[in-house]
Amino acid sequence: xxxxxxxxxxxxxxxxxxxxxxxxxxxxxxxxxxxxxxxxxxxxxxxxxxxxxxxxxxxxxxxxxxxxxxxxxxxxxxxxxxxxxxxxxxxxxxxxxxxxxxxxxxxxxxxxxxxxxxxxxxxxxxxxxxxxxxxxxxxxxxxxxxxxxxxxxxxxxxxxxxxxxxxxxxxxxxxxxxxxxxxxxxxxxxxxxxxxxxxxxxxxxxxxxxxxxxxxxxxxxxxx
Amino acid sequence: xxxxxxxxxxxxxxxxxxxxxxxxxxxxxxxxxxxxxxxxxxxxxxxxxxxxxxxxxxxxxxxxxxxxxxxxxxxxxxxxxxxxxxxxxxxxxxxxxxxxxxxxxxxxxxxxxxxxxxxxxxxxxxxxxxxxxxxxxxxxxxxxxxxxxxxxxxxxxxxxxxxxxxxxxxxxxxxxxxxxxxxxxxxxxxxxxxxxxxxxxxxxxxxxxxxxxxxxxxxxxxxxxxxxxxxxxxxxxxxxxxxxxxxxxxxxxxxxxxxxxxxxxxxxxxxxxxxxxxx
Numbered sequence: 001x002x003x004x005x006x007x008x009x010x011x012x013x014x015x016x017x018x019x020x021x022x023x024x025x026x027x028x029x030x031x032x033x034x035x036x037x038x039x040x041x042x043x044x045x046x047x048x049x050x051x052x053x054x055x056x057x058x059x060x061x062x063x064x065x066x067x068x069x070x071x072x073x074x075x076x077x078x079x080x081x082x083x084x085x086x087x088x089x090x091x092x093x094x095x096x097x098x099x100x101x102x103x104x105x106x107x108x109x110x111x112x113x114x115x116x117x118x119x120x121x122x123x124x125x126x127x128x129x130x131x132x133x134x135x136x137x138x139x140x141x142x143x144x145x146x147x148x149x150x151x152x153x154x155x156x157x158x159x160x161x162x163x164x165x166x167x168x169x170x171x172x173x174x175x176x177x178x179x180x181x182x183x184x185x186x187x188x189x190x191x192x193x194x195x196x197x198x199x200x201x202x203x204x205x206x207x208x209x210x211x212x213x214x215x216x217x218x219x220x221x222x223x224x
Numbered sequence: 225x226x227x228x229x230x231x232x233x234x235x236x237x238x239x240x241x242x243x244x245x246x247x248x249x250x251x252x253x254x255x256x257x258x259x260x261x262x263x264x265x266x267x268x269x270x271x272x273x274x275x276x277x278x279x280x281x282x283x284x285x286x287x288x289x290x291x292x293x294x295x296x297x298x299x300x301x302x303x304x305x306x307x308x309x310x311x312x313x314x315x316x317x318x319x320x321x322x323x324x325x326x327x328x329x330x331x332x333x334x335x336x337x338x339x340x341x342x343x344x345x346x347x348x349x350x351x352x353x354x355x356x357x358x359x360x361x362x363x364x365x366x367x368x369x370x371x372x373x374x375x376x377x378x379x380x381x382x383x384x385x386x387x388x389x390x391x392x393x394x395x396x397x398x399x400x401x402x403x404x405x406x407x408x409x410x411x412x413x414x415x416x417x418x419x420x421x422x423x424x425x426x427x428x429x430x431x432x433x434x435x436x437x438x439x440x441x442x443x444x445x446x447x448x449x450x451x452x453x454x455x456x457x458x459x460x461x462x463x464x465x466x467x468x469x470x471x472x473x474x475x476x477x478x479x480x481x482x483x484x485x486x487x488x489x490x491x492x493x494x495x496x497x498x499x500x501x502x503x
Contacts, residue, residue, distance in 0.1 A: 008449070032441040035238060035312030117313065200452030201455070201456045
């Protein structure tokens with residue numbers, strides 16, 4: 001499988017992350033998204049008329065939506081990640097895949113505006129991102145009250161992978177994650193999965209250091 | 225007459241990225257417009273006034289004041305065989321001076337660029353040499369050595385990399401580092417920072433590398449990956465303005481270059497993005 005990839009794209013990272021969690025390799029083709037805007041060029045548009053990344057190809061199959069790519073990757077390599085145990089679970093996964101588009105449009109739009117100078121109404125984008133994050137927080141909180149942490153099942157599914165990157169990178173667009181304790185715990189659970197990989201702005205888990213203890217006397221005196 | 229920050233040259237666009245539509249941006253808090261004239265030459269204006277323009281290292285440079293000379297030189301970048309990499313700009317919510325200072329920091333490699341430019345437990349910064357070269361009025365650090373798992377796109381496995389750092393302007397830094405495919409030559413990696421406001425900047429990394437194997441896109445992505453790892457750290461540094469007076473921060477030997485940079489800024493009064501009250 002060939003992934004047309006950009007190292008800073010959260011949508012491309014979704015695919016790389018799932019492939020790594022499933023222990024499967026991808027043939028990466030880097031696309032000069034910034035500053036080259038290669039995705040708007042004729043060669044890339046011939047592959048994907050929408051001019052968006054990621055694109056996954058497998059023999060004659062060409063997929064241009066990250067949700068479809070995650071679905072295909074899971075179906076081929078590890079169907080339990082599809083969350084198809086029962087109709088309700090299957091529908092929840094579909095719901096979160098659709099929801100992830102709202103995160104992409106809002107938090108992702110704010111990130112492109114703040115980071116790469118793309119145009120957009122930044123206040124509206126941030127407000128929409130905040131709405132989406134509040135909804136995500138409420139849903140994860142409800143899962144936690146029933147002893148779970150993942151979005152659609154008692155195990156991670158493609159629903160989690162679809163929503164994780166743009167939520168985690170919301171601060172890149174000036175949207176803080178401080179008000180969302182359940183989202184932070186959920187992100188921690190994803191970062192703890194075997195095979196987890198990073199992207200800039202999303203760090204691996206570090207071993208917890210012991211608490212530093214009380215401030216030394218000398219500092220207290222200075223500030224007194 | 226003393227040179228102020230206004231009199232220095234700053235990058236404001238990639239020459240190759242300019243389009244007919246003007247680019248409205250900021251320089252040192254002032255609104256400027258970068259555009260192409262009818263002949264296709266870059267023009268920069270501030271409130272209708274034409275500013276001096278130079279094109280160098282693939283970027284359009286301008287100044288709000290009276291420059292003492294041309295944009296600084298990087299003689300090594302002219303060597304034939306080098307590939308010139310226009311990485312493109314990234315906006316950061318941090319002081320322009322903090323962006324440069326972070327670039328000069330050797331100790332953060334294992335923690336921010338884990339398994340690429342550094343790794344635990346190889347965290348020690350050996351003693352290196354720092355000087356403010358009065359003849360050229362630049363800050364230099366030499367004989368910097370650091371173990372790196374993947375020093376460049378072209379590196380095969382971990383190597384001990386040697387570095388030299390140079391600060392030729394208040395918001396520009398040039399780094400020379402061991403070139404994995406060509407021992408004896410230096411790769412040139414720069415960080416050109418456009419100060420937008422005192423707490424926001426646009427960063428234009430640029431490189432002149434010997435690398436015959438990587439594609440241009442792969443080299444751009446390697447450097448963007450590195451810089452974006454820095455961005456999330458930079459946006460969380462406190463205080464937002466770079467403190468030029470010693471306060472509660474306790475520098476270590478590894479911070480000698482940062483201290484020299486801050487002293488040099490203070491000596492010249494380059495304080496846009498700095499605070500003079502002890503942090």
